[in-house]
Amino acid sequence: MSQNESLDYFEVFPWNKNFEIGHKEVDKQHKILVKLLNNLANTLINEKEIEIEDAFNELAKYADYHFDAEEKIWEEFLEDSSLLKAHKKSHTKFLPTVIELKEKNKDKSLVDIIEEVIKFLIRWLSFHIIDEDKRLAIVIKEIQKGKSKEEAKRVSDRLMNGSIRTLIEAILSMYDGVSARTLSLMRERNARIKAEKALKDVNKQLQELSITDQLTSLYNRRHFENIFDLEMKRARREKKYFSVILFDIDYFKLLNDMYGHAYGDEALKKIGKCLKETCKRPSDFAFRVGGEEFAIVFNCYKSDACYNLALKLQENINNLKIESKGSKISDYMTVSIGLVSIIPTDEDDLESVMKTVDKRLYIAKESGRNQIIHYN
Structure with a gap:
């Protein structure tokens, strides 16, 4: 059974067809980012700091790789356009925002800090994919059809406004709700696991007491x-x-x-x-x-x-x-x-x-x- 098939695995950010922008390589990398984000969320179950830090570092490292790879794909068509510059700026601000969020919550436990980071990542990544990346994908598609950059941008703006904007807001709202409920379920499961472990420890102690001589610690x-x-x-x-x-x-x-x-x-x-x-x-x-x-x-x-x-x-x-x-x-x-x-x-x-x-x-x-x- 794979990790994603495990009954103990939670998807705080389930992948959805709406996140596909139509570029095979970029879609593939987005799926990996979503998987790593879910893996990070699932490290909160065991609350082992080294596992949480490792998962966070793996996600940050892959995000850095993805941003660089994605920018090279867009640069092939857009070069130094204002659209690409705005997109790069969004990438550049990503990691400092996450670090700032961690620093802001430094008085909390690592689990609570990462939970706040996960909530931010889900909304940021959702918006980044279905708004910013999708806009660029449409622009490139139109350029490939023979349109100029300005014409392609107008087509993209027209398609991404109106009903699409409503859809984006609906998806973001839905994912906010899904992630919040999933994280709540994870907290409940953690509390249950801790209670079960405490009960098991107590039962083990009672069992040991029942077979142990209290003075010498030998069996009775x-x-x-x-x-x-x-x-x-x-x-x-x-x-x-x-x-x-x-x-x-x-x-x-x-x-x-x-x-x-x-x-x-x-x-x-x-x-x-x-x-x-x-x-x-x-x-x-x-x-x-x-x-x-x-x-x-x-x-x-x-x-x-x-x-x-x-x-x-x-x-x-x-x-x-x-x-x-x-x-x-x-x-x-x-x-x-x-x-x-x-x-x-x-x-x-x-x-x-x-x-x-x-x-x-x-x-x-x-x-x-x-x-x-x-x-x-």
Whole structure:
């Protein structure tokens, strides 16, 4: 689907047969100008300044090329006539008028500035084509028939006055209305897009909040069960090892009693950060599943990957050197770890796997804590 066919593309300046002046090359260039003007208007939808500036510069550059090319076409027949001089003067004033308009509205947003420029361009280009260019086209046509410049100009004046003048005013009025309504629709669409994006962002935040532990920023128990089920099914399909690491902080209650709950919360945050830094692979999922209890779920191809990750985790937590003089085994915080790594069968489920890993965590604690148990 081309840009002009897109449902998101607005034509603030639709091309009309009335804009054809009868000169093939000039009509072709006019159509390109109208297309570039519509492209500029459509950059207002996304409100990206670089896109707006690029589209404006492209239009200005092509307008400059068109004016030069058009003048050469008219010069072939009119040379230094007053009619051609007036036409060149109109071209010369075009860009300074646009720049003046931008400067006049400099306190507004870029979107509002360009909208004002677009309104000016639509009326200027409409009048320029159906009045000035059409007059010159008629003059040249009459000269080609053998008339003198003055005779050709009189024919042009006669044809472009009266009912044609009324038609010109009608067309200009119609295009003013069409462009105003289209720009209004674009503003409404922009407002709707912004509202939808804001709603989507809010829903995303709510979704993240619903699966996130607020203290540690890890996933919570609710999400643990969802990921557990998904990853186990994946491991079953792909014949991988489904691995679960479950650990809790040794003597955490004594730490809270000695240092206070604020200190305990800070310790939990540090554990959460350590978990995120340890679980770097996209397939690693880290959770806070209880007060001082944490879990990691992941799939792997090697049976020893789970134990190696548990060792790394234990080392990283020991390196945090979180003071815990209430502990009976160390002056610093330690953790007890149970783990399981299996290629799951149809008989394996959340309850059976968690029963195994819970048992191994219990053995780690009963065996003196600060232990990793991967068998029973």
